[in-house]
Amino acid sequence: xxxxxxxxxxxxxxxxxxxxxxxxxxxxxxxxxxxxxxxxxxxxxxxxxxxxxxxxxxxxxxxxxxxxxxxxxxxxxxxxxxxxxxxxxxxxxxxxxxxxxxxxxxxxxxxxxxxxxxxxxxxxxxxxxxxxxxxxxxxxxxxxxxxxxxxxxxxxxxxxxxxxxxxxxxxxxxxxxxxxxxxxxxxxxxxxxxxxxxxxxxxxxxxxxxxxxxxxxxxxxxxxxxxxxxxxxxxxxxxxxxxxxxxxxxxxxxxxxxxxxxxxxxxxxxxxxxxxxxxxxxxxxxxxxxxxxxxxxxxxxxxxxxxxxxxxxxxxxxxxxxxxxxxxxxxxxxxxxxxxxxxxxxxxxxxxx
Amino acid sequence: xxxxxxxxxxxxxxxxxxxxxxxxxxxxxxxxxxxxxxxxxxxxxxxxxxxxxxxxxxxxxxxxxxxxxxxxxxxxxxxxxxxxxxxxxxxxxxxxxxxxxxxxxxxxxxxxxxxxxxxxxxxxxxxxxxxxxxxxxxxxxxxxxxxxxxxxxxxxxxxxxxxxxxxxxxxxxxxxxxxxxxxxxxxxxxxxxxxxxxxxxxx
Numbered sequence: 265x266x267x268x269x270x271x272x273x274x275x276x277x278x279x280x281x282x283x284x285x286x287x288x289x290x291x292x293x294x295x296x297x298x299x300x301x302x303x304x305x306x307x308x309x310x311x312x313x314x315x316x317x318x319x320x321x322x323x324x325x326x327x328x329x330x331x332x333x334x335x336x337x338x339x340x341x342x343x344x345x346x347x348x349x350x351x352x353x354x355x356x357x358x359x360x361x362x363x364x365x366x367x368x369x370x371x372x373x374x375x376x377x378x379x380x381x382x383x384x385x386x387x388x389x390x391x392x393x394x395x396x397x398x399x400x401x402x403x404x405x406x407x408x409x410x411x412x413x414x415x416x417x418x419x420x421x422x423x424x425x426x427x428x429x430x431x432x433x434x435x436x437x438x439x440x441x442x443x444x445x446x447x448x449x450x451x452x453x454x455x456x457x458x459x460x461x462x463x464x465x466x467x468x469x470x471x472x473x474x475x476x477x478x479x480x481x482x483x484x485x486x487x488x489x490x491x492x493x494x495x496x497x498x499x500x501x502x503x504x505x506x507x508x509x510x511x512x513x514x515x516x517x518x519x520x521x522x523x524x525x526x527x528x529x530x531x532x533x534x535x536x537x538x539x540x541x542x543x544x545x546x547x548x549x550x551x552x553x554x555x556x557x558x559x560x561x562x563x564x565x566x567x568x569x570x571x572x573x574x575x576x577x578x579x580x581x582x583x584x585x586x587x588x589x590x591x592x593x594x595x596x597x598x599x600x601x602x603x604x605x606x607x608x609x610x611x612x613x614x615x616x617x
Numbered sequence: 618x619x620x621x622x623x624x625x626x627x628x629x630x631x632x633x634x635x636x637x638x639x640x641x642x643x644x645x646x647x648x649x650x651x652x653x654x655x656x657x658x659x660x661x662x663x664x665x666x667x668x669x670x671x672x673x674x675x676x677x678x679x680x681x682x683x684x685x686x687x688x689x690x691x692x693x694x695x696x697x698x699x700x701x702x703x704x705x706x707x708x709x710x711x712x713x714x715x716x717x718x719x720x721x722x723x724x725x726x727x728x729x730x731x732x733x734x735x736x737x738x739x740x741x742x743x744x745x746x747x748x749x750x751x752x753x754x755x756x757x758x759x760x761x762x763x764x765x766x767x768x769x770x771x772x773x774x775x776x777x778x779x780x781x782x783x784x785x786x787x788x789x790x791x792x793x794x795x796x797x798x799x800x801x802x803x804x805x806x807x808x809x810x811x812x813x814x815x816x817x818x819x820x
Contacts, residue, residue, distance in 0.1 A: 269783065270734070295784045309741045309742075309748075310738060311738065311782060312737060312738050313737050313739075315734065321662060321664060322661070322664045323659060323660060323662060323665050325629070325631060325637065325657065325658070326631070326659075327630050327655050327656070327657045328647075391631055393628070395669055418662070421662045422662060422663070425664050426663070429661055429663050429666060433665075433666040434642070434661070437642060437666075438642065440627065441636055441638065525633070526632065
């Protein structure tokens with residue numbers, strides 16, 4: 265029964281982890297076997313294997329996404345905020361240079377992230393079609409890598425399936441794609457195709473809209489705190505952040521297996537990441553405050569200056585991200601609701617007698 | 618090759634799930650999704666147009682002297698199992714790369730890990746051993762060495778012969794973890810000896 269082990273001689277490019285490898289450290293790699301493509305999904309210390317025989321691979325699709333660009337914008341905003349406050353602290357406000365250097369180092373680190381992200385190229389999503397399902401190859405998250413792998417796989421699959429598709433077959437496929445597009449008018453097409461493909465629960469996005477409006481309230485609070493630092497007592501603002509986290513977690517749970525579009529779900533995850541960042545900064549601020557309090561009269565002016573700058577940085581970040589994410593989220597949600605309404609309309613009409 | 622398009626699935630945009638326009642399929646340059654405007658491209662292979670073979674349920678035996686399936690006595694045997702020799706009907710016959718096998722042999726091969734093609738999961742004991750060995754060099758974890766070093770040695774010895782990853786199946790992680798664990802145990806021994814000597818000198 266035992267056969268000689270399959271030798272995998274070539275690793276295809278592309279190695280990525282979902283969720284930045286923090287919460288759900290699922291990694292993926294692709295290896296070429298003699299007659300199949302081995303997809304290895306790694307979760308901590310376990311490897312799960314999926315084998316796709318070259319004769320069964322039907323199609324590969326690559327769609328460019330804006331995730332990389334959004335990440336670059338986020339990096340740029342963060343770097344400029346830290347840079348501006350650092351420069352302001354040193355040149356204009358005349359604070360201790362230690363605080364400015366600290367902020368400058370953070371800004372440079374973020375700029376390094378921006379440079380690396382730009383160097384890796386634009387992002388994309390890659391799907392592989394088989395006769396029975398469609399597999400996302402999330403390790404091919406960069407467009408250039410995905411194109412390189414698609415080119416290699418295309419040559420191998422076509423060799424295994426002896427040739428290229430017939431022109432008549434291609435015409436039929438083109439007709440089919442066109443007819444599916446025509447079947448449902450306008451924006452409803454996406455929803456229809458999506459619902460038909462997967463059995464998803466309908467979600468009207470109430471929790472998500474609450475979250476986006478709460479972010480707008482948070483933006484107003486951030487403006488107030490920037491202008492009048494003693495406007496709100498610390499427990500109130502911390503309580504509000506706790507409420508935001510609670511609603512975000514509820515939205516993340518709610519959107520699972522729902523028909524909410526991917527862009528709304530991505531915005532919710534971005535809010536979650538942003539809140540984690542905010543909590544991290546608040547933690548640093550608390551540690552610095554406590555440290556300063558233990559020093560009492562001996563607290564160095566640099567530490568005091570750093571705390572003041574950190575408050576302003578946190579509020580500036582809050583303001584920018586709150587406005588950006590809430591407007592983007594509300595816009596995507598409005599699109600989704602309009603699309604859902606267009607989809608539901610024919611069903612709501614009374615049946616003809 | 619069949620020219621009929623039997624499948625119901627359509628190629629969809631990865632960003633918005635809308636059907637992709639025909640212009641992006643096997644096109645020399647990427648096109649745009651008609652719905653969301655995202656840049657998209659699709660490569661379609663001949664398998665996309667291939668009809669799936671219909672499943673077989675096994676033919677019933679007509680005469681008493683006909684060979685029947687070991688698992689389904691009322692079904693006609695069509696092939697013997699290449700492993701155990703049992704007669705199999707079309708329903709029980711599993712073609713594994715030209716080898717005809719019965720479900721129980723496949724099950725046995727899978728549970729014993731002898732059929733790599735059926736293996737879907739492996740635990741990377743070599744990675745666990747190396748992580749355990751390295752993790753304790755981080756200052757807050759340093760005091761755990763007395764537990765982790767023996768644990769690392771146990772994992773290395775116990776799982777040395779287990780199947781590693783099917784790709785790059787080498788044992789360098791085990792070797793490195795073993796040496797680190799031995800060094801850690803040596804360090805513990807040295808510290809214990811120094812402590813005993815110090816106490817002896819004090820007394």
